[in-house]
Amino acid sequence: MTPLFALLFDSLDERLRLRAPGRKVVNKVFPEHWAFLLGEVALFSFVVLVLTGVFLTMFYTPSVDPVTYTGENPLYRGQVLPGAFESIVRLSSDVDGGLLFRRIHRGASHLFVASIVLHMLRVILTGAFRRPREINYHLGIVLLLLSFASGFTGQSLPYDLLAGTGIRIAYTELLSTPFIGDRLAFWVFGGDFPGTDVIPRFFTFHVLALPGLIVAVMTLHLVIVARQTHTQFPSARVDGHRQVLGKPLWPSQFHVSTTLVLWLGGVLTLAAVLVPWSDEALVAPYLVGDITNQAQPEWFMFWLEGALRIFPPVEFSLLGMTVSGPFVAGALFPALIIALLVAYPTIEKRFYGLRGDWHVLQNPLEIPLRAAFASGFFGFLLLMAAAATNDILSRLTSVPIEAITWFFRIASLVLPPAVAVLLYRYSSARLRRAGLRVARVENTADRA
Amino acid sequence: MSEADPGAGAGAGRTTDAHSDLYVVGQEVPPPSDVNDTLVVGALVVAGVCAIVFPVALFLGLPLVVYGGGLAVGLLALAVAVRRYFIAAYPEINAVQPRESAAASEDLRASTPVSDVRRVARRSLLGRALVGVAGLFGLSTLSFVASLGPKPSDELARTSWRPGARLVTGEGSPLRPADVGIGGVATVWPEGAVLVEDSAVLLVRLSNRRPRPPTNLDWVVDETLVAYSKICTHAGCPVGLFREQDSVLFCPCHQSTFDAARGAIPTFGPTARALPQLPMDVDDAGFLVALGDFTEQVGPAYG
Structure with missing residues (x-):
């Protein structure tokens, strides 16, 4: 510490008493495993999203009012475009560095959602959701949903063809809600589709409400992680139930995280240079009645899109309400999926009669129910996501789209349960062979 | 065991410090390595050059590949520099922290609290160069502000x-x-x-x-x-x-x-x-x- 810095720190310390709490913060242990960095990747992508997002908001116009584009992009010069789309063309073609920052923002958004999904997968597979960490598991699900909402609203803001199509489907979903659908849709859209309010409102959600919520929930999530100490994989060197072994925040984890931030920034920038993230979406502004041939949403919406595509044609009246396919496949189905995700820790706890606190991570193959749940649940979602590409699959394989859709209808009902049962049996047999049973209480001393 | 460690006497129950302190159970001091120092310096030179390429290319209106590439390579080089620097400047530490529910156990009290771990005495110039280049790089990323508005003429x-x-x-x-x-x-x-x-x-x-x-x-x-x-x-x-x-x-x-x-x-x-x-x-x-x-x-x- 240079004398000047020491002096500054001392004078601050006299007033704020930083040393003791500072030492407490620095004295955190981070167990070493690459999968433990997935959450950090999500955090750092979020930071990149905020930084680049601030730049983008300086140029973006949240409006659908027609504007004549007068910039340098030859494709659109002189054309009348929706204000939002025009501002993005201008940002990409006429502002130095605009395209780079826009691409980094897009790339970081993919990484943000992907790292959250993978982080959740790690938590579920290794059982990090068990008591006392159920709260953080549920906060994580909230963050996942917030990241979906951020991704969807962000993807809508350019108001290009694909965005307009996505917004139209979201409108349909709101409309499909029994009894209150029409009212709900008008609340969100400020009237009938498309109207002029949806883009300004999505903008407010995307740059104010959602990031604010994400910061709040993320902070809570991290405070709880620090408070509860980190889980860890079983190790012969330490009693994982009572102690945690790893790298201290200073200096070891600090340099791991700093390096990670820089690598992420570098890779995202490099990707932005090499990959035209979503530039192709600028093929045309959204005009009512226009659509592209392939209408796929962002990848993290595929599971919802797939459900809409393969759900059978249903529309009937019941107790005075209209129940439609989009409502069942686009609203009930995801609600059920989320509910299952939320409930799983409780289900596992009841199923095995688990007691006490758990800090040591497990191989999912040692917990048959979890092996069955993870494979069946995520297998099902993967099939749904694959079904969102039925048009592309049909073109690539020359199999008629009807046959492919029927394949997904049957496969999604048969394959996931079959895989789940298989894995349940395999894991149980594996445990039996080793002469083990699923433990009800964590006692690492016995195991070691 | 550190003499200053409070409540470390044999048979003492849970100590107040035990909840917040870490205990070093493994510490590996890296051998001095010229190769490593050269890597740090080399990466810093690359990062420094990129810190200049990014704003200059942006200002001159050069293609995205040039300024974007400069920013990307600079960040990656800085990552290499930070990593190589820390590996040589600090001992590789494995520490144990008692979970909240448990007191520090007997075998832990025989270890060094982590606050006693010292930096490896090495060339201090490297650290200063790292901080300097990182600062320069941070400043250079601010050059995007030039894109926010046109250059004033006689308006x-x-x-x-x-x-x-x-x-x-x-x-x-x-x-x-x-x-x-x-x-x-x-x-x-x-x-x-x-x-x-x-x-x-x-x-x-x-x-x-x-x-x-x-x-x-x-x-x-x-x-x-x-x-x-x-x-x-x-x-x-x-x-x-x-x-x-x-x-x-x-x-x-x-x-x-x-x-x-x-x-x-x-x-x-x-x-x-x-x-x-x-x-x-x-x-x-x-x-x-x-x-x-x-x-x-x-x-x-x-x-």
Whole structure:
């Protein structure tokens, strides 16, 4: 510490008493495993999203009012475009560095959602959701949903063809809600589709409400992680139930995280240079009645899109309400999926009669129910996501789209349960062979 | 075991410090390595060059590949430098932290608390170079601000007034001298540039005092009709008030006061400059026209 810095720190310390709490913060242990960095990747992508997002908001116009584009992009010069789309063309073609920052923002958004999904997968597979960490598991699900909402609203803001199509489907979903659908849709859209309010409102959600919520929930999530100490994989060197072994925040984890931030920034920038993230979406502004041939949403919406595509044609009246396919496949189905995700820790706890606190991570193959749940649940979602590409699959394989859709209808009902049962049996047999049973209480001393 | 470790005596129960302190169970001091130092220096040189390439390429309008590539390579090089530097400068530590539910156990008390771990004494120049290049790189990423607005040319030095431009009202109708009565004021604009902020002009008909120098008397019509920029030379508010009995123009924002009979020189308040006078005459059709743009700086000073 240079004398000047020491002096500054001392004078601050006299007033704020930083040393003791500072030492407490620095004295955190981070167990070493690459999968433990997935959450950090999500955090750092979020930071990149905020930084680049601030730049983008300086140029973006949240409006659908027609504007004549007068910039340098030859494709659109002189054309009348929706204000939002025009501002993005201008940002990409006429502002130095605009395209780079826009691409980094897009790339970081993919990484943000992907790292959250993978982080959740790690938590579920290794059982990090068990008591006392159920709260953080549920906060994580909230963050996942917030990241979906951020991704969807962000993807809508350019108001290009694909965005307009996505917004139209979201409108349909709101409309499909029994009894209150029409009212709900008008609340969100400020009237009938498309109207002029949806883009300004999505903008407010995307740059104010959602990031604010994400910061709040993320902070809570991290405070709880620090408070509860980190889980860890079983190790012969330490009693994982009572102690945690790893790298201290200073200096070891600090340099791991700093390096990670820089690598992420570098890779995202490099990707932005090499990959035209979503530039192709600028093929045309959204005009009512226009659509592209392939209408796929962002990848993290595929599971919802797939459900809409393969759900059978249903529309009937019941107790005075209209129940439609989009409502069942686009609203009930995801609600059920989320509910299952939320409930799983409780289900596992009841199923095995688990007691006490758990800090040591497990191989999912040692917990048959979890092996069955993870494979069946995520297998099902993967099939749904694959079904969102039925048009592309049909073109690539020359199999008629009807046959492919029927394949997904049957496969999604048969394959996931079959895989789940298989894995349940395999894991149980594996445990039996080793002469083990699923433990009800964590006692690492016995195991070691 | 550290002597200073409180409550570390044999058989002592849970200690107050045990919850927050870490215990080093493994510590590996890296051997000094010239290769590693060279790597740090090399990566820092690359990062430093990139810290210059990014803003320069952005400023020169070079293709995205150049400035984007500079930013990407710079970040990656900085990552390498940080990693290699820390690996050599600090011992590799494995530490154990008791979970909240448990007290530090006996075997832990025999270890070193982590706060006693010291940095490996090595070349301090490397650390300074790392901090320096990282700072330079951080500054260079700020160069995006240059993209936020165009480079100013002469926008601030001129207004929309041109020789022969008629003075028109906010509705666009041209004015004859007789349209402004005794003691009257009107806000006028150049024809074709209505509501262009820096071109707003106050047309004032003086009543009980005749204009005198430093008013430019050649630009006074009917001996009592003068035109001044409406933009206050203090902070740019519109000078909205005219007090007829002593011919005073008054800015409502910070009470700058101008004498309309003496070239609108400031007589009170925070401003230091007169309101510029508009060169004005009457054209053949009898309408008020400008003889040209203002000859002085309109509105507040700029850097």
